Amino acid sequence: MKNQKLNRQKFAYGCVVANKNKEFKNMVEKAGMIILKNGLISALANIKANEKKLYKCISNWLKPDNFSMGFSNGDLLKNLLACDSQTLLVLTEEVLLLTDALKEFCKAEIND
Secondary structure, three states, X not given: OXXXXXXXXXXXXXXXXXXXXXXXXXXHHHHHHHHHHHOHHHHHHHHHHHOHHHHHHHHHHOOOOOOOOOOOOOOHHHHHHOOOHHHHHHHHHHHHHHHHHHHHHHHHHOOO
């Protein structure tokens, strides 16, 4: 579990360093609340429409090389729509953990 947390933090740091802009930071700050309010699938549709770089980070994180329950091919939203509710809950928790890590690195790396 600790290894997964460290891998998540390394991945999040890389995403933030590659996307040092205010729009990315603003969407990261809102992402967790959007997910909790609207559910993962609706939130990711919103993120895909408004901040493609964040959507790409989340999609890349949910690939098998990074996350064991990840998807190897196809669009993330299409894959999520095919999930059962238990898998969707696990993935929601993982994306919330990732957005928390992204938020912390955004605070440290991106100045307003």
